[in-house]
Amino acid sequence: MVDVAVLGAGLAGSSAAKALADKGWETLLLDRQSFPRHKVCGEFLSPEAQSTLQALGLGDSIAELGHSELERVRLIFENGAEVDMALPGKAWGISRYSLDAALHQAAAQAGAALQTGRTVTSVRATDRGFLIQTKQGREVGSLEARAVIAAWGASQRTELAGYLGQPARKPSYIGVKSHFRGIAMEPVVELYFFRGGYLGLCPVEDGLVNASALLERGAVANTGKTILTILGGAAQRNKRLFEKLKHAEPVLGSQAAVAPVYLNRKLFPWDQQLPLLGDTSGMIPPLCGDGMSMALRSAALCVPLADRYLRGQLSMAEWELAYTRSINREFKGPLRWGAFLQWLFGMTAVTDWLPHGARLAPGIVQGLWQATRLKPFQL
Numbered sequence: 001m002v003d004v005a006v007l008g009a010g011l012a013g014s015s016a017a018k019a020l021a022d023k024g025w026e027t028l029l030l031d032r033q034s035f036p037r038h039k040v041c042g043e044f045l046s047p048e049a050q051s052t053l054q055a056l057g058l059g060d061s062i063a064e065l066g067h068s069e070l071e072r073v074r075l076i077f078e079n080g081a082e083v084d085m086a087l088p089g090k091a092w093g094i095s096r097y098s099l100d101a102a103l104h105q106a107a108a109q110a111g112a113a114l115q116t117g118r119t120v121t122s123v124r125a126t127d128r129g130f131l132i133q134t135k136q137g138r139e140v141g142s143l144e145a146r147a148v149i150a151a152w153g154a155s156q157r158t159e160l161a162g163y164l165g166q167p168a169r170k171p172s173y174i175g176v177k178s179h180f181r182g183i184a185m186e187p188v189v190e191l192y193f194f195r196g197g198y199l200g201l202c203p204v205e206d207g208l209v210n211a212s213a214l215l216e217r218g219a220v221a222n223t224g225k226t227i228l229t230i231l232g233g234a235a236q237r238n239k240r241l242f243e244k245l246k247h248a249e250p251v252l253g254s255q256a257a258v259a260p261v262y263l264n265r266k267l268f269p270w271d272q273q274l275p276l277l278g279d280t281s282g283m284i285p286p287l288c289g290d291g292m293s294m295a296l297r298s299a300a301l302c303v304p305l306a307d308r309y310l311r312g313q314l315s316m317a318e319w320e321l322a323y324t325r326s327i328n329r330e331f332k333g334p335l336r337w338g339a340f341l342q343w344l345f346g347m348t349a350v351t352d353w354l355p356h357g358a359r360l361a362p363g364i365v366q367g368l369w370q371a372t373r374l375k376p377f378q379l
């Protein structure tokens with residue numbers, strides 16, 4: 001029987017496990033994957049993430065990872081026009097390969113036990129807390145915890161746990177990524193739009209550039225079956241992107257893909273007795289580049305309540321109420337505006353007009369972008 005089991009060791013789970021172990025709780029962090037691993041993500045850690053990292057006691061360890069610093073966002077449309085915006089603070093370009101591994105190290109240093117390659121297959125409430133069933137290769141195991149935190153990402157695996165989960169809401173997308181060498185970049189994250197999706201270029205550590213794309217399923221037909229041919233097919237759809245990637249050299253082994261990606265899931269912070277963190281509770285369209293920040297924020301909001309629950313100062317119902325309220329307060333606005341931006345940028349007529357509109361009224365695009373952001377973290 002551990003005090004708390006955190007299921008899923010992505011950003012939300014590992015930062016929550018670190019903060020809970022800091023408070024002295026016996027914490028187990030489980031993930032089905034082995035680490036380090038490359039993960040589909042734009043690898044743009046927004047300026048809004050900084051205050052949350054500090055609150056979780058992670059600011060210094062992440063700052064040491066050799067990230068790149070980004071000052072601007074550039075949107076480049078199919079017709080070649082662009083919109084350039086200053087970021088409200090410095091963002092970081094950092095690979096998930098390094099970031100997730102650094103969070104695991106921080107969690108382990110704080111005293112959390114990390115078990116990887118172990119898949120959670122069910123979670124059931126018992127008289128004493130929770131019974132968690134797992135599978136590791138052919139080996140089936142179980143463990144008990146007084147409290148459970150679900151941070152298993154956007155996959156639809158919640159049904160596995162006997163919990164409600166969220167029904168899949170179409171349409172779905174496919175996400176792909178690869179690191180490249182040999183792309184000249186300013187301290188700018190670039191988003192290239194085209195019919196059927198977009199591709200982001202973000203400088204990360206060691207002079208590498210992460211290319212990640214979110215594509216409608218139809219947009220990958222006839223592009224071949226490998227991640228690199230899919231990225232190549234996307235590059236053909238935007239002339240300036242094609243020019244940018246023409247001489248780029250892929251870093252072998254850095255490719256990853258994910259499907260299906262559903263962008264229109266509802267915000268869902270609690271499922272029966274489980275607090276849901278990060279993408280499990282809701283996902284902002286990746287175009288906004290704030291999913292990582294939200295994953296960290298959900299951990300920072302949940303941990304003080306979990307601590308009080310474990311001390312017997314809060315009932316489960318009070319934990320649920322307080323956590324649900326804080327998630328709704330902080331995430332509802334950004335998610336609503338994020339969904340609007342995703343819809344807007346999917347319309348060719350709008351993207352044709354947007355660069356002219358942005359020249360005439362530069363505040364409009366900046367204001368729309370700002371509406372998708374989290375406020376600085378305050379306890």
Ligand SMILES: Cc1cc2nc3c(=O)[nH]c(=O)nc-3n(C[C@H](O)[C@H](O)[C@H](O)COP(=O)(O)OP(=O)(O)OC[C@H]3O[C@@H](n4cnc5c(N)ncnc54)[C@H](O)[C@@H]3O)c2cc1C
Nearest residue numbers: 008010011012032042043044120152153278279286291292
């Ligand atoms: C194409 C694309 C681009 C993106 N670009 C950006 C960006 O530039 N900036 C940004 O901030 N966000 C971006 N995001 C979003 C960001 O990647 C996510 O919001 C973030 O990873 C969420 O973190 P998380 O901890 O909630 O989930 P994850 O990081 O997905 O972690 C969930 C973990 O749970 C584990 N797991 C799942 N099921 C089980 C199980 N049954 N048992 C045990 N373990 C399990 C998984 O292996 C995984 O490690 C992007 C997303 C996509 C798809």
